[in-house]
Amino acid sequence: MNIKFNNHIYKINPYVPGKPEEVLKRELGVDNIIKMASNENPLGTSPKALEAMKKEITKSYFYPDDTYYRLKQKLAEKHKVTTDNIILGSGSVELIKMIASAVITGGDYALISKNSFLMYQKVIQEFAGEEYIVWIDTTDDYAYDINGFSKALKENDKIKIIFMANPNNPTGTYMNEEELYKFIKDVPDNILIVLDEAYVEYVEADDFSSGEKWLKEFPNLILLRTMSKVYGLAGLRIGYGVGDKKLISGLMKVRLPFNVSRLAAVAAEAALDDDKFLQLSFDTNKKGKKYLMKELSELGFRVIPSQTNFLMFIPDIEPIKLVKGLEKAGIIIRPLAAFGIKEAVRVTIGTMEQNKIFIENLKEIMKEFK
Numbered sequence: 427m428n429i430k431f432n433n434h435i436y437k438i439n440p441y442v443p444g445k446p447e448e449v450l451k452r453e454l455g456v457d458n459i460i461k462m463a464s465n466e467n468p469l470g471t472s473p474k475a476l477e478a479m480k481k482e483i484t485k486s487y488f489y490p491d492d493t494y495y496r497l498k499q500k501l502a503e504k505h506k507v508t509t510d511n512i513i514l515g516s517g518s519v520e521l522i523k524m525i526a527s528a529v530i531t532g533g534d535y536a537l538i539s540k541n542s543f544l545m546y547q548k549v550i551q552e553f554a555g556e557e558y559i560v561w562i563d564t565t566d567d568y569a570y571d572i573n574g575f576s577k578a579l580k581e582n583d584k585i586k587i588i589f590m591a592n593p594n595n596p597t598g599t600y601m602n603e604e605e606l607y608k609f610i611k612d613v614p615d616n617i618l619i620v621l622d623e624a625y626v627e628y629v630e631a632d633d634f635s636s637g638e639k640w641l642k643e644f645p646n647l648i649l650l651r652t653m654s655k656v657y658g659l660a661g662l663r664i665g666y667g668v669g670d671k672k673l674i675s676g677l678m679k680v681r682l683p684f685n686v687s688r689l690a691a692v693a694a695e696a697a698l699d700d701d702k703f704l705q706l707s708f709d710t711n712k713k714g715k716k717y718l719m720k721e722l723s724e725l726g727f728r729v730i731p732s733q734t735n736f737l738m739f740i741p742d743i744e745p746i747k748l749v750k751g752l753e754k755a756g757i758i759i760r761p762l763a764a765f766g767i768k769e770a771v772r773v774t775i776g777t778m779e780q781n782k783i784f785i786e787n788l789k790e791i792m793k794e795f796k
């Protein structure tokens with residue numbers, strides 16, 4: 427092949443997807459796979475969303491309404507903004523890419539934390555180049571070092587964009603309201619702050635705040651939300667951004683028409699109203715998290731307190747041995763070397779039944795090492 431790619435592309439590591447379930451079953455010789463690797467909702471899809479999709483499916487030969495009028499209306503109500511403050515994406519990852527493509531180019535610097543969502547690095551590599559990433563280490567508790575962010579901004583006046591996940595994936599840690607507000611307030615208004623709140627619906631901490639309430643005060647702040655987690659729509663691919671009208675209209679220029687499918691749009695609209703499902707998902711997660719925290723701590727592992735639907739923990743054996751051991755039982759969790767945390771693994775909180783099977787198997791594996 428003689429085609430030369432755009433120079434930036436050579437440094438990008440492609441995303442490595444998990445193996446398909448059928449392949450795993452065959453390779454492992456198991457009948458069932460318990461997937462606790464991708465932070466999906468273990469209760470499935472919102473029943474209201476399923477109903478809405480059934481009704482919509484016969485209209486699949488029509489393109490979607492490209493204004494996404496009804497869904498945007500609903501989101502505008504939810505966030506107390508107007509529809510021109512909202513942009514939809516085929517998953518929030520698409521929005522992350524759209525934002526980078528519209529805002530940064532070679533020579534612009536971008537500020538991100540280590541041990542965070544990998545897509546930020548990827549899009550910066552694509553649109554600015556690897557050498558333009560300013561990396562901030564996490565603290566000893568695996569939290570974002572917000573003072574490190576502030577310091578980096580003072581030292582580099584070419585930073586144009588900041589990506590932050592609050593709470594963070596894969597650590598589950600969060601920045602509290604006070605520290606985050608203090609930080610955002612001091613960011614110059616020509617630097618875009620992308621605040622990714624993919625796990626916001628699972629937060630329990632009293633001192634947490636969504637960036638929602640600061641949107642009017644800071645036109646250089648954009649909020650990202652996903653329908654993939656608590657709403658149970660990961661397979662449909664839908665997320666959205668909320669921000670200043672001018673910012674959103676700029677992003678709309680790089681959005682491909684019809685980027686969200688009809689089914690995804692109606693499912694999202696219905697899921698947003700499914701209070702019963704949302705409450706059950708939150709409660710199941712809270713209970714499961716408490717159970718797993720206790721069991722994992724009793725096994726002697728360091729467990730990082732989490733505000734999300736997953737837990738990061740540090741086993742006292744090589745993480746990959748633990749991951750492989752669980753895999754043999756058909757349980758899939760995530761090693762975190764790719765996130766720069768080679769000592770840890772991440773497990774998505776499942777149903778109580780899944781959590782118990784996970785712990786039983788983990789105990790068996792650990793016996794071999796004692």
Ligand SMILES: Cc1ncc(COP(=O)(O)O)c(C=O)c1O
Pocket residue numbers: 464465516517518519520543591594595622624651652653654660663664665
């Ligand atoms: C922090 C964070 N942001 C965004 C996403 C992507 O979500 P989506 O499925 O909406 O693309 C994820 C998914 O794991 C995530 O962890």
